[in-house]
Amino acid sequence: MRMLIESSIETQLRGIVGDKYVLSSRVDLAVYECDGLTLDVASPDLVVLPKSTEEVAAVMALAFANKIPVSPRGAGTGLSGGATTVMGGISLVLTRMNKILSVDPVDRVAIVQVGATNASVSEAAQKHSLYFAPDPSSQSASTIGGNIAENSGGPHTLKYGMTTNHVMGLKVVLSNGEVITLGGRSRTKEGLDLLGVFIGSEGTIGIATEATLKLIPRAQAVETMLAYFNTMEAAGQAVSDVVASGVVPAAMEMIDQLTINAVEDAYHMGLDREAAALLIIELDGPRTGITIQRRTVESCIGTNKAISVQWANDAYERARIWKARKTAFGALGRIAPHAYLLDGVIPRSKLASTISEIAKISERYNLTIANIYHAGDGNLHPCILYHKDNVDEVKRVLKAGLEILELCVRIGGTLSGEHGIGIEKVSAMTSVFSEESLESMRWIKQSFDPENICNSSKVIPTPSNCGESGARSLLRHGTLSS
Ligand SMILES: Cc1cc2nc3c(=O)[nH]c(=O)nc-3n(C[C@H](O)[C@H](O)[C@H](O)COP(=O)(O)OP(=O)(O)OC[C@H]3O[C@@H](n4cnc5c(N)ncnc54)[C@H](O)[C@@H]3O)c2cc1C
Structure with missing residues (x-):
């Protein structure tokens, strides 16, 4: 479903990230029409590639003011359609933000931009005999932002846990462009665990831009x-x-x-x-x-x-x-x-x-x-x-x-x-969650994203598609699933 983004807004986006980092040709957009779930495709109206938290904040503020849907995207290796722009709008691609900002072998933390690949974090920590434990099989391509949004695991999750067990803090841009910090550089138990809420939220409540990651010694x-x-x-x-x-x-x-x-x-x-x-x-x-x-x-x-x-x-x-x-x-x-x-x-x-x-x-x-x-x-x-x-x-x-x-x-x-869950399993959520649990998820989403522009229609079923457990529209094939 494509929407029409006014040319004045496109011009403003080009002003924020630079002309060549807004893609709009059919050929360019086709690259971003799906992730690893190739059953479902939907073209974005524009692809925007920011290089800093400030640029992400400015893009989000503009999208919020104009109610333009935004789907964050890392490397697009996701397997549930999380980065697919079902509502059209902006595909916000974070892969230019790929710097390892620091590695501290004493506190055993790395601070990275979210577009850094999973493998590049361990490569940077290697000289201190440290590494980042979550190891999805896609680790040479998938980004830390994608890993956080999906709470990714990997072969060694069995002993070392999921991504959530290895993220200490995040810088997050909210849907209205405000920047907040969740968690920190050391374990904290103050207040509600919003870091825990964000990890695994699949891009539905904000855009992570920077992560403080726990490193562990090699066995x-x-x-x-x-x-x-x-x-x-x-x-x-x-x-x-x-x-x-x-x-x-x-x-x-x-x-x-x-x-x-x-x-x-x-x-x-x-x-x-x-x-x-x-x-x-x-x-x-x-x-x-x-x-x-x-x-x-x-x-x-x-x-x-x-x-x-x-x-x-x-x-x-x-x-x-x-x-x-x-x-x-x-x-x-x-x-x-x-x-x-x-x-x-x-x-x-x-x-x-x-x-x-x-x-x-x-x-x-x-x-x-x-x-x-x-x-x-x-x-x-x-x-x-x-x-x-x-x-x-x-x-x-x-x-x-x-x-x-x-x-x-x-x-x-x-x-x-x-x-x-992405778009793949959104209708099947009713088979594992009660309506009350789903309603709680909707409240959380709404408090972070009142205009429903962040990856809307993913993860949490709307009340209208509850009850259609399992049925889902198949974007590539139109009405095929009926
Ligand atoms: C060959 C192969 C092997 C795989 N093996 C594993 C595995 O072993 N374990 C595993 O868990 N997964 C695996 N995956 C799935 C996938 O690689 C992971 O889900 C990965 O974390 C996605 O990262 P990405 O950068 O490609 O994110 P994308 O696919 O681009 O996005 C994934 C989700 O994250 C959101 N997102 C991306 N960046 C941000 C951000 N900065 N802020 C907020 N939301 C964001 C997107 O909107 C989307 O919902 C595999 C995939 C492939 C193709």
């Missing part, structure tokens, strides 16, 4: 294991057994046979193409404790009849093991041009049975579904492969996706582990 020792199994269920059971044993690995990640073969086709790493599942377990911490943990893990793997087990002997071998997981999503592009990556969460104990249920859904809808799991914390990423121009297939993709999410909720899980 003394790291052990990384790769094991193959004859069934996904056996690998899932091994994960449950490790958790039940009391060992808390830094990461437990799993991919299925289809994904193993896609990675092998792409990178020729010598992976076992016959295996049904590949499981990576990483342990870290003090050297002495790891030896004992390694024995426990080996016992759980053995009980579940792993076909083979390899432990990395050095950093090179560790990197090779991780390559099998971190390149998995991209490698699936060899099988089909489009992929719909789901993000359900289930109780860990239900891993094996859920894997079987997803296989049945795949069969029933005659769809290819690859499986990539943050298995340790029950976060599933079934990846439905399709071609966008096959209308019948797209219909089945939507139905199967919804069925998988409903399955997760039914067995005690939830709609999203880390990719957020």
Whole structure:
């Protein structure tokens, strides 16, 4: 849905950020019409690329005065349509604000502009043997602003927590252009936890421009294991057994046979193409404790009849093991041009049975579904492969996706582990939240954003689309989902 932004306003925007940082040609706008959720596309009217908090504040003040919708955007790697400009208006792209402002090895904090990539923060802290723990697989591209807005996780979330556990303070531009500071440089417990409210709010209550991040020391020792199994269920059971044993690995990640073969086709790493599942377990911490943990893990793997087990002997071998997981999503592009990556969460104990249920859904809808799991914390990423121009297939993709999410909720899980709600799951919010809870979210949104210009129509369903649980308009295909 595009709106008409008056040319006088466009001129003012060009005055704020500089002529070449306002994009308006059809070709330029097409680059920003979606994020990683390519099922849904909507063109912005203008793309604006500020380079400072002051410029963001001036853009927001102008948008507020003229009631122009604004969707903040980092690298656009989001997977729930959070940066897609469903209401038209301005796509506010923060990637020019990519400076690491300071790294303090004594207080162990980094202050960064939000357009800095996740990986660049750890690179800057590397010389002090420190790093930023949240590690989404998109970390070489995704921005700190996007990570904060989505409360992103990653393979090591299992032990180290989500982004929210590693952000100490934020500079935020409100919808009317006012600049506020949330949190600080040290832990504080004064007043309401507005920092906590902002992290994970998906761009709906303001624009983060600067972040104070916690850095942590690298572990003394790291052990990384790769094991193959004859069934996904056996690998899932091994994960449950490790958790039940009391060992808390830094990461437990799993991919299925289809994904193993896609990675092998792409990178020729010598992976076992016959295996049904590949499981990576990483342990870290003090050297002495790891030896004992390694024995426990080996016992759980053995009980579940792993076909083979390899432990990395050095950093090179560790990197090779991780390559099998971190390149998995991209490698699936060899099988089909489009992929719909789901993000359900289930109780860990239900891993094996859920894997079987997803296989049945795949069969029933005659769809290819690859499986990539943050298995340790029950976060599933079934990846439905399709071609966008096959209308019948797209219909089945939507139905199967919804069925998988409903399955997760039914067995005690939830709609999203880390990719957020965005536009993708907004109608399904009623399946996990009561109307009273949703109303509380609306109040919070309204107090930060009274004109409803910040990423409106995302995350929180309006009362009119409550009750249509699961149905969502599909922007690329118009009325297809009905
Ligand atoms: C290959 C691949 C692997 C991935 N792996 C993971 C993973 O392991 N874990 C995980 O959690 N996610 C993962 N993701 C999803 C995605 O990378 C994350 O959600 C990431 O944090 C998005 O960052 P971004 O800079 O691309 O944000 P965008 O996609 O541009 O935006 C995401 C959301 O943040 C908002 N936003 C962006 N910047 C700001 C800001 N400064 N202030 C306020 N709101 C803002 C946007 O409006 C939008 O709602 C993956 C994606 C891909 C494509």
